[in-house]
Amino acid sequence: MSKTKTYDFDKLVARENTNCVKWDLRETFFGKADILPLWVADMDFETPDFIIEKIKDRMEHPVLGYTIRPDSFNEAFIQWAKQKYQWDVDKEWMNFSPGVVSAVTLAVMACTLPGDEVIVQPPVYFPFFRCVKGLNRVLKHNPLREKDGRLCMDLEHLEEIITPKTKMLILCNPHNPGGSAWNENELKALGDICEKHQILVLSDEIHSDLVFEPHKHIPFAKAVPSGRVKSITCMAASKSFNLAGMSTSLVIIPDKQTFKLYNEMLQTVHINMGNILGSIATETAYAEGWNWLHQLMDYLTANRDYLSNFVKIRLDSVRMLMPEATYLAWLDLSKTGLSEEDLNKLMVEKAGVALNSGTMFGQGGEGFMRINFACPRSILTEALEKIEKALNTV
Ligand SMILES: Cc1ncc(COP(=O)(O)O)c(C=O)c1O
Structure with a gap:
């Protein structure tokens, strides 16, 4: 079955109230529960069905x-x-x-x-x-x-x-x-x-x-x-x-x-x-897992390219390092001139999006944030539009 099946990575999966770090700890880590979480490095896609079956x-x-x-x-x-x-x-x-x-x-x-x-x-x-x-x-x-x-x-x-x-x-x-x-x-x-x-x-x-x-x-x-x-x-x-x-x-x-x-x-x-x-x-x-992973990589490649184009065309003050691997992208927001604290505030309070602050990753993280793009395209689009709106107020 898994050799030929087509998977739907656009499908929205409600992860709230499943003791999920990414969704259920938003309030704990960001002080706000109604934000889009693009932080913790797991995916908002269903774990493959053939694994669940086993x-x-x-x-x-x-x-x-x-x-x-x-x-x-x-x-x-x-x-x-x-x-x-x-x-x-x-x-x-x-x-x-x-x-x-x-x-x-x-x-x-x-x-x-x-x-x-x-x-x-x-x-x-x-x-x-x-x-x-x-x-x-x-x-x-x-x-x-x-x-x-x-x-x-x-x-x-x-x-x-x-x-x-x-x-x-x-x-x-x-x-x-x-x-x-x-x-x-x-x-x-x-x-x-x-x-x-x-x-x-x-x-x-x-x-x-x-x-x-x-x-x-x-x-x-x-x-x-x-x-x-x-x-x-x-x-x-x-x-x-x-x-x-x-x-x-x-x-x-x-x-x-x-x-x-x-x-x-x-x-x-x-x-x-x-x-x-x-x-x-x-x-x-x-x-x-070959077939599933192949389809996942096609989806992630398209998400990565979509994100990269969005940043280039619509987020003037942001620069993205094009990842060769991982579903994580490293965003340079130093052009905004905002401190780490203000960047976090902007994302959480104005945009309503949870990202990882660059300084968590040590030296070289100042002015950067990490975004997780392993989510349905509709969530990524909504998050990016919220970020665009918030950045336009700076
Ligand atoms: C580079 C790297 N190593 C390790 C981990 C976590 O591994 P584990 O949950 O197996 O301890 C992560 C999770 O984001 C990671 O990005």
């Missing part, structure tokens, strides 16, 4: 006891990685985490010591900061630089800030919030530096399936094999198939010693088991 099938059995992930779970991912990224993953490299952020935290705990330095590349997905600082490691910043409308890694600066205490770099591949899908040359150049200084790379690849043509997702561990640089790659079906509430992620660690360190930490924290429905949902996504 979950329902499992619910026919009346016992939900302790569970394992079967071989077919690993096999589904291995096939996906082979076909989608031409990446050969060995079953022995595969491990687990409920979430990607918890994998980052476990990796920092397992592979570094208090006082060690961990590098991040802001503006970047902000929970990374806490994974490092919360564990008394030293957070070092290698800010991305904008070049021709794209956020790029500054490898010269990276070399300058590395010290003997630098043990890990957290890569966001593809990058949230800039949308850069790192290419092979960039990953190899980063790998050269990390090899020279023996730095472990934690590559967060949660957005790996959301890459727009003609760009491609290249796993860091594929571009830079583990014989050269030790790496931990985090992937999940959670973003691509709208399964974030299922708390199931994959952690791929080719280096045996690093695998052991991570695995021991996972067992210590005792979160290795995962949950029954999360593993069923994830396996089904990888085994059956």
